[in-house]
Amino acid sequence: MTTTPAIDPAMRRVPPYGGFNRTVLAIELKRMLRNRRTIFFTLVFPAALFFSFGGSSGWDDEAGHGNVAAYIMVSMALYGAALTAASTGAMVAMERAMGWSRQLRLTPLKPVVYISIKALVALFMGAIAVTVVNIAGVVQGKPDMPVGIWVACAALGVLCTFVFAALGVFVGYLVPGENAMQILGPGLAVLAFLGNVFIPIDDHTSLIWHIAQWTPMFGVAEITRAPLTGELPWYAVVNALGWLAIFVTGAAWRMSKDTARV
Amino acid sequence: MTTTTTTVAAVSLSGVTKEFGSVHAVRGIDLELQQGEIVAFLGPNGAGKTTTIDMMLGLSVPTSGTATVLGLEPRQAIARGLVSAVMQTGGLIKDLTVRETVQYTASLFADTRPVDEVLENAGITAIADRKVAKCSGGEQQRLRFAMALLSDPALLLLDEPTTGMDVEGRRTFWSAIRRDAVRGRTVLFATHYLEEADQYADRIVLISRGRVVADGTGSEIRALAAGRSVRATLPGADTGRLAAIGGVDGVEVRGDIVVLHAKDSDAVARYLLTETNARDLEITSRGLEDAFLSLTGPTNDAGDDQ
Secondary structure, three states, X not given: OOXXXXXXXXXXXXXXXXXXXXXXXXHHHHHHHOOHHHHHHHHXXXXXXXXXXXXXXXXXXXEOOEEHHHHHHHHHHHHHHHHHHHHHHHHHHHHHHOOHHHHHHOOOOOHHHHHHHHHHHHHHHHHHHHHHHHHHHXXXXXXXXXXXXXXXXXXXXXXXXXXXXXXXXXXXHHOOOOHHHHHHHHHHHHHHHHOOOOOOOOOOOOHXXXXXXXXXXXXXXXXXXXXXXXXXXXXXXXXXXXXXXXHHHHHHHHHHHHHOOX | OOOOOOOOOOEEEEEEEEEEOOEEEEEEEEEEEOOOOEEEEEOOOOOOHHHHHHHHOOOOOOOEEEEEEOOEOHHHXXXXXXXXXXXXXXXXXXXXXXXXXXXXXXXXXXXXXXHHHHHHHOOOOOOOOOEHHHOOHHHHXXXXXXXXXXXXXXXXXXXXXXXXXXXXXXXXXXXXXXXXXXXXXXXXXXXXXXXHHHXXXXXXXXXXXXXXXXXXXXXXXXXXXXXXXXXXXXXXXOHHHHHOOOOEEEEEEEOOEEEEEEOOHHHHHHHHHHHOOOEEEEEEEOOHHHHHHHHHOHHHHHHHHO
């Protein structure tokens, strides 16, 4: 037996990609998919909302390049994806509260990679939510629009979930623990109503319309439906980018505050 | 193969301070730990132990001074799996299983020991598929150790490692720690129990109010405690002259009473009775706890600042 062989730091390697790897991604996804609450928000709730709204009277009326049922389906898919992404984002803050982030800081994983993994998971879960609502639409048979537009709307819906993933992280920090989802759930429902997602606000001179234009779901909803409606107001794009900037800045600000005391 | 035997210090702190606003948590620490040492970081709560450990882990940056671990910046050492730490609470995700937690952690390092082997060594193979939330406090602690040992770290930092362990568990734990120290692993453990530090560490670093107040082997620290207190009534005592008596390491004046702490209490007593008007002499021995308190207490610190 040899005694006290010194450990040579030069023999140790740094992992590639700041610690990013498929094992972590797979475990994170597995975790999300066996969480009953996530499954409800992702798979059940948006589809149920679509079935209850999408079949209401006037579904067959024309809306842009498709019909009203298609319009409602795209909106519900966005809402489901937003809800899912926000709850995924809120988990970041919860993990911090549990000391997991501190534990990860004792590994080679870089904080920016950790957030990227969470963003990928949020995107993936958002995609599942969008897919489920779209499948619900196919099964129900009422939505009607060209396939290209159908795919474009779905893709934009997934992309827009980033805004809400950032919102989730931000709110998760402001309201730590399990309470974050209790605020995000009803909060997003209110934003969806205001943002023209659930019920189209037809009177563009009303007070509610003027308020709606400034709310966070308005812009992304307009963008997501743009292929279908064939119109994309400039203020909707400004709205979406503005809120994305606000939520990302807010999340980054709270996170850097928090890092100071891990 | 080169046969250079120069080994880099496991931890090297030089002139490290840390301020949080107006709070001086660490007031200047110089410390060097050699590879293979088992060191106790001893001090009362709020002495700056955690702040200092956080700087070794790169979790916080010193306000001034430098901290290196195995010759590297702390974050660089962590990126190479050279440093691990075991915290007392938290640090686990409740909805992951024990195995998933270890796999997750293992996947983040460039090189790790096999997951199954680590589970086996930590004695948690039987509960590998159990959710962390369903594990007892002891099982969670074993899981934390398994995670810490995955990367075969050269430096292991432990925060109150044996809290909640029974005598047998404590013995098993420390014999495992010692086995790894023989292979060159340095272990620094924070504790506020003098006895544990004395029993298990090669070296004790006593820290108080953000400074190292004593640093030595258990027996050296005990020697500090081996002194006696000589108490006498001596109006108008000349503290300067009293402090100059050979072996005196502390002088306190409380009105007409002087209390001298000294290794050679006989010399002090002889001096007081022959050279001064001192009366009512009392000589008492100091226990370990007394030494600890006198080294870490406010009196000592006030003396430092003057």
